[in-house]
Amino acid sequence: DFLSALDEVQPAFGVSEEELQQCVQNPIIYYSPRVEVILGDGKLYVDQVRNSDKTPVVSVLLHGPSGSGKTALAASIALSSEFPFIKLISPENMVGFSESAKISAINKVFSDSYKSPLSIIVVDNIERILDWVPIGPRFSNAVLQTLMVLLKKRPPKDRRLLILSTTNEKSVLENMDMSDCFNSELYISNIADLQSISHVLDDSQLFSPEEKREALERLRISGIDQRISIGIKKLMMVIEMSRQDVDKVDKFVNTLMGL
Amino acid sequence: DFLSALDEVQPAFGVSEEELQQCVQNPIIYYSPRVEVILGDGKLYVDQVRNSDKTPVVSVLLHGPSGSGKTALAASIALSSEFPFIKLISPENMVGFSESAKISAINKVFSDSYKSPLSIIVVDNIERILDWVPIGPRFSNAVLQTLMVLLKKRPPKDRRLLILSTTNEKSVLENMDMSDCFNSELYISNIADLQSISHVLDDSQLFSPEEKREALERLRISGIDQRISIGIKKLMMVIEMSRQDVDKVDKFVNTLMGL
Amino acid sequence: DFLSALDEVQPAFGVSEEELQQCVQNPIIYYSPRVEVILGDGKLYVDQVRNSDKTPVVSVLLHGPSGSGKTALAASIALSSEFPFIKLISPENMVGFSESAKISAINKVFSDSYKSPLSIIVVDNIERILDWVPIGPRFSNAVLQTLMVLLKKRPPKDRRLLILSTTNEKSVLENMDMSDCFNSELYISNIADLQSISHVLDDSQLFSPEEKREALERLRISGIDQRISIGIKKLMMVIEMSRQDVDKVDKFVNTLMGL
Amino acid sequence: DFLSALDEVQPAFGVSEEELQQCVQNPIIYYSPRVEVILGDGKLYVDQVRNSDKTPVVSVLLHGPSGSGKTALAASIALSSEFPFIKLISPENMVGFSESAKISAINKVFSDSYKSPLSIIVVDNIERILDWVPIGPRFSNAVLQTLMVLLKKRPPKDRRLLILSTTNEKSVLENMDMSDCFNSELYISNIADLQSISHVLDDSQLFSPEEKREALERLRISGIDQRISIGIKKLMMVIEMSRQDVDKVDKFVNTLMGL
Amino acid sequence: DFLSALDEVQPAFGVSEEELQQCVQNPIIYYSPRVEVILGDGKLYVDQVRNSDKTPVVSVLLHGPSGSGKTALAASIALSSEFPFIKLISPENMVGFSESAKISAINKVFSDSYKSPLSIIVVDNIERILDWVPIGPRFSNAVLQTLMVLLKKRPPKDRRLLILSTTNEKSVLENMDMSDCFNSELYISNIADLQSISHVLDDSQLFSPEEKREALERLRISGIDQRISIGIKKLMMVIEMSRQDVDKVDKFVNTLMGL
Amino acid sequence: DFLSALDEVQPAFGVSEEELQQCVQNPIIYYSPRVEVILGDGKLYVDQVRNSDKTPVVSVLLHGPSGSGKTALAASIALSSEFPFIKLISPENMVGFSESAKISAINKVFSDSYKSPLSIIVVDNIERILDWVPIGPRFSNAVLQTLMVLLKKRPPKDRRLLILSTTNEKSVLENMDMSDCFNSELYISNIADLQSISHVLDDSQLFSPEEKREALERLRISGIDQRISIGIKKLMMVIEMSRQDVDKVDKFVNTLMGL
Ligand SMILES: Nc1ncnc2c1ncn2[C@@H]1O[C@H](COP(=O)(O)OP(=O)(O)OP(=O)(O)O)[C@@H](O)[C@H]1O
Ligand SMILES: Nc1ncnc2c1ncn2[C@@H]1O[C@H](COP(=O)(O)OP(=O)(O)OP(=O)(O)O)[C@@H](O)[C@H]1O
Ligand SMILES: Nc1ncnc2c1ncn2[C@@H]1O[C@H](COP(=O)(O)OP(=O)(O)OP(=O)(O)O)[C@@H](O)[C@H]1O
Ligand SMILES: Nc1ncnc2c1ncn2[C@@H]1O[C@H](COP(=O)(O)OP(=O)(O)OP(=O)(O)O)[C@@H](O)[C@H]1O
Ligand SMILES: Nc1ncnc2c1ncn2[C@@H]1O[C@H](COP(=O)(O)OP(=O)(O)OP(=O)(O)O)[C@@H](O)[C@H]1O
Numbered sequence A, B, C, D, E, F: 001d002f003l004s005a006l007d008e009v010q011p012a013f014g015v016s017e018e019e020l021q022q023c024v025q026n027p028i029i030y031y032s033p034r035v036e037v038i039l040g041d042g043k044l045y046v047d048q049v050r051n052s053d054k055t056p057v058v059s060v061l062l063h064g065p066s067g068s069g070k071t072a073l074a075a076s077i078a079l080s081s082e083f084p085f086i087k088l089i090s091p092e093n094m095v096g097f098s099e100s101a102k103i104s105a106i107n108k109v110f111s112d113s114y115k116s117p118l119s120i121i122v123v124d125n126i127e128r129i130l131d132w133v134p135i136g137p138r139f140s141n142a143v144l145q146t147l148m149v150l151l152k153k154r155p156p157k158d159r160r161l162l163i164l165s166t167t168n169e170k171s172v173l174e175n176m177d178m179s180d181c182f183n184s185e186l187y188i189s190n191i192a193d194l195q196s197i198s199h200v201l202d203d204s205q206l207f208s209p210e211e212k213r214e215a216l217e218r219l220r221i222s223g224i225d226q227r228i229s230i231g232i233k234k235l236m237m238v239i240e241m242s243r244q245d246v247d248k249v250d251k252f253v254n255t256l257m258g259l
């Protein structure tokens, strides 16, 4: 019956592929082996939900510094699952929503997912969904409680659900007792070595081979390679800024060193 | 007249058996003698309500760490009472409810119970029903006050009620003066010995006898058996994750050791 | 004119005898001379209101530990006054009321009382009426202010009012400046001697004389009689629990010793 | 024109004499010279408002311990002014009012007063009008701000206003910057000598001359006359309680000594 | 075009002269040279707005102790400007207004001013307009933000605006970052020398020359002239109180010495 | 397609040029080389958005002391971009708006910008838009969250957006985690040298050459040139005030020295 339900499922509540595609506008760059490891772990969770009927709901938290690539990786894992129901819950889609409108929207995505035998929900940037601000601190407790309950709620019989959430503020979630609601965690780190930077530079076609060699050499000499830590998102911003400058190498090196 | 009332009672306000069955989706595993002790204590409370007319309302708090099996055990005790009125009050059923809607819903379950001579109400995960969050801290005082009054309110003449509540946060309830509202407590502990784990592994059919021996041996050698403490719920999640892996023993042992 | 008003008064706003009777469902047990002293003091206040026209409003606070019998004693005093207007204000009757609905309800009872020459209002469990919780702390200031004003408000000419209030949290009321609003206080203590327990046991018919002797002997030997302190309400709960057990004496003694 | 306005004034907005009379239900007892001093000072303020057109609004704060007689004295001063407009603003008249209803009611009394050439407003028990509670602390800032502005607002030309306010909590008003809003203050003290008590006893006719002598003698011997401090209101309550007792002298002396 | 606009302006939004006149009910007494200096500085600001088109909005804060004469001086400066638009924003005119009604009223005065080529707005007693109370502290942030924006907002082309604000609580405004919104400040001090008091006494005609000499002499002897500090408003209240007394000199001297 | 979209764009949602022109009412004075550097950096960001399709949204924070010229410079950069969509979000345009009206207005500007291939939004005075006040502290979290999401939200395909924000309170934004939302920062400093002041004086034609020499000489002698720090806005206010005075040099020098 699980398989027959899988057959019957209609794409009515649809896969929001387009929306998720936008989260990976720029293609994933395999700048380090770690990238493949994360995508592999993601696949394991997808398989557990697909295969095991004893754990009908599995929730995973992707956490790491701002701009390290969490959203793009969560979207990638979700899109490659080919599950019939894949949806994104993100702050961008709920700008200006009242607290209760937010709760309804979130609740609806979960309810809809219960109609598909296999579903993935990406809950992006949880601290922003919660209107978190460290001054106070303040946040929407009503939205928090809704998420905490939905993250653990069992789907009805023969329905299975994988939840991929992202956050920059894991310690905040811990202080809210929210981290108890996740079954597993994946840490997404910043880029911290010149080899990864070199890989990204190749991909971006910012420099000629000579320029690239010069840039990396200057970074190495400055000793910055010992302490660099930059998210893939920020690195791409620096590359594009440098592209406008007359002396691209200088701009690139100086900006990285000024971080 | 008590007995005649018992005869007349209509299943109108019904027994929410299905809902409670879902709380014990996976069958109770008797992994340790402690499991039977708890179910036995539960039966004693059921009997007191059934037999003594001097204490028409009895309330019990099942508390213990997250995932230790509180909900499943409370549901088990309730279902085996065969009382004509058995109902579940749980956060899952009240997602997105306003504070006043929550209070109405809770109040209705209690009012309905007063129409049956013998009733059981399971109040699951009290801290979540109260929208508790340690930052602040914040919670719904209106819901709290409602529960505190209803936990002690005497049913009308010839009506008797057993209330089984669960919580992960007993100390929070104490700080709220709520623990005064319970007549008794039952502590549900984590699994903390290899024998219980062995029992659960048998039940789950994850390993061949050989694999199991190897897994337990490795755990014993690592010395982890001295400090392990894992809820039955989490243990079952680890078992299902391991089932996806190529090297199940390795995954199982490493995950337990990484906790 | 006072006497004629007394004659004319109509039981329209009624005596809520039934409601108050429920507060003393189990008959008052004269387990210690202190019980009679309290009932005697209560009668003195009733007389002052009946006889003296210089103090038309008298308010008394019955305070003591949870379950010590405050509600039952206040109800007893009120019921034996035979005043034409006797009403109960209790949290049980206002579950789920909004703050303003609560205030209206309270205000109405006082307004109604002003129509009777002699009235008693029992305000039960003030801290619960105030939605008091120590975390925060939080409470309904609007309800508090209403009570503080009504406790001191003079009835119209030729109307007299006795207010009997109960609380477990006298120090909280003091911190709120509310204790200034009471003219007198009565302390209701826990049971703290074996003789009183013996008296209650007799009344409950739990044991045969032999069993009772054994139970009390074991308590005495354990030295617990030096430090016991149990409310009459809890003692009766322990007695009823023990009644279900195979070894009643053992259960009773062990439970008392485990407190 | 001031005098003609005085002639024309209509008792439309009336003198709430009855209401104020109720505040001095029991006649003022001249138990000490201090009582006359206070009434004399009160008359001086009445005269200033009546005679000087340079200070069209004068506000006085009567403060002192709970039950020291503030309300009765303020009402006395107001009633003996014979001004055409005299009104009472008191918490008793605003039980259950919303914040904005309170503000309207207060505002209306002041607006009405501006229509009379000579007015007195008694603002009784300011801290209760403000819904003050020391836990938090909490109070109605909107009501406070309204009072602060109205206490200083100049009446229109040829209108003059005396405001008599009472409070038990002068230091609270100071912390709110409210005491700046008063032009003068009168301190109403507790009774602190046996002579004043003797005076009040005479007036109350509780004792025969012999009983009185005995009672005072026992108080003197106990040394309590060195430390006694009791409000006139509480003293009258003690007298009425003693009146019910078989041994009135004993009850009276013991109650005073137990304070 | 600026001059032609000046010609065309209609007194539609009017000059609230009457209202402002009331703020200086008693004529300004030139009790010290400092009074002229302040009025002179005020004139300079009026001229800057009249003449310079590079600073179309100028805002000045008059601050000083309670009763030092701030409101009367601000009103004086405004009235002598003869600008076509002069308006008062004061707490007295907004008693009982909701927060949003206050904001609308304030906003309207500013909007109206933008229709006149030359305008003055007197914002009296800012801390009271903000509902400031030091307990908490509490205040209306919405009103504060409105004022902060309007104090700096440029009028449309060819419109110029002078804003005169008063406050007793300059340090509060600083803590709110509001003092940044003013271009200049004027400090209004208390009276602190006998010569100024003598000047005010002359003006008030309280004493005969002989009485005055006696009063000042007694103040001098007492040494109080070294530490006196009294607002002009309070001084006038003391004078009027003394006027009622039989011994005016005594009352006057004693009151000043008792401050 | 990007270029064709650029052609098609309609000025429907318009360029609010007039509004922005008002922000630079007085022409930019090139009082120091730093001014050109800032305008040059601004041009680089404009170019990046115009040319690079990998970073469709770029956000820059202009921060510095009050009155240092942030708004005028942001408006200058925006106006010289000649992008088809340029809009200002400023507190002046939202006076008296409710929180939700503010959010709608902000949201609408961003939505409209997504219809133009190239857009600039100037978000002026962020702390005022957020209703920030340091007492509490208080601010509108809902507006903050809206801005935080919109600052990072990707425009739809082939749409690009530059956001120029200004603030006096960079550290506050940091405490709110908001500074993470900006890709770059530009610091706008106060004037801190006599040469810049000289430049501004020339431009303002306040002094004759002789007067100017005298004024600068006096400032130099006083040693104030070592510690001066004044925003261009305040400097222009001082110049206009001095213009009204009889002795302009004296007023100018004294005012600067009194800061
Ligand atoms: N290996 C990679 N992993 C992640 N993102 C990558 C990788 N290679 C390229 N990218 C690109 O880098 C960007 C990462 O940005 P993304 O929004 O996913 O980061 P984030 O951690 O979610 O940021 P934020 O903390 O702001 O939410 C995306 O544009 C993505 O397409
Ligand atoms: N002996 C047992 N006791 C309790 N649960 C058991 C037992 N054996 C198996 N189970 C299964 O283990 C799971 C226990 O999960 P349950 O939700 O009851 O834990 P919980 O303590 O309520 O968790 P939470 O803290 O998340 O509320 C259930 O799926 C239940 O069917
Ligand atoms: N001497 C007694 N005094 C009071 N109650 C007695 C006495 N004897 C028997 N009882 C019974 O004991 C119980 C006392 O419970 P009651 O609700 O009055 O306690 P309480 O102090 O009000 O408790 P709580 O703190 O929960 O409000 C009642 O059932 C009452 O009938
Ligand atoms: N000399 C007196 N001064 C004041 N009250 C007197 C005096 N003599 C008799 N009384 C009576 O004493 C009582 C004083 O009570 P009153 O309510 O005025 O006190 P209070 O200080 O306002 O009390 P509270 O603090 O509760 O408001 C009144 O009944 C009044 O009639
Ligand atoms: N030289 C003077 N300066 C100011 N006020 C004067 C002067 N001479 C006489 N007055 C009178 O003194 C009074 C000053 O009161 P005003 O209300 O202006 O003081 P204020 O500082 O605004 O008081 P508050 O702090 O209560 O707002 C007015 O009645 C005014 O007419």
Ligand SMILES: Nc1ncnc2c1ncn2[C@@H]1O[C@H](COP(=O)(O)OP(=O)(O)OP(=O)(O)O)[C@@H](O)[C@H]1O
Binding pocket: F023, F024, F025, F026, F027, F028, F029, F030, F031, F035, F065, F066, F067, F068, F069, F070, F071, F072, F073, F125, F166, F168, F232, F233, F236
């Ligand atoms: N080089 C310059 N840079 C900036 N502003 C200049 C410059 N030269 C002249 N100005 C003028 O100086 C004034 C600067 O004021 P502006 O409002 O931009 O400052 P601001 O830093 O935004 O102030 P605030 O902190 O109050 O928001 C404007 O009138 C502007 O026209």
Ligand SMILES: [Mg+2]
Binding pocket: A070, A071, A072, A124, A125, A166
């Ligand atoms: Mg992200």
Ligand SMILES: [Mg+2]
Binding pocket: B070, B071, B072, B124, B125, B166
């Ligand atoms: Mg549970």
Ligand SMILES: [Mg+2]
Binding pocket: C070, C071, C072, C124, C125, C166
């Ligand atoms: Mg009770």
Ligand SMILES: [Mg+2]
Binding pocket: D070, D071, D072, D124, D125, D166
């Ligand atoms: Mg009073």
Ligand SMILES: [Mg+2]
Binding pocket: E070, E071, E072, E124, E125, E166
């Ligand atoms: Mg003033």
Ligand SMILES: [Mg+2]
Binding pocket: F070, F071, F072, F124, F125, F166
């Ligand atoms: Mg600016």
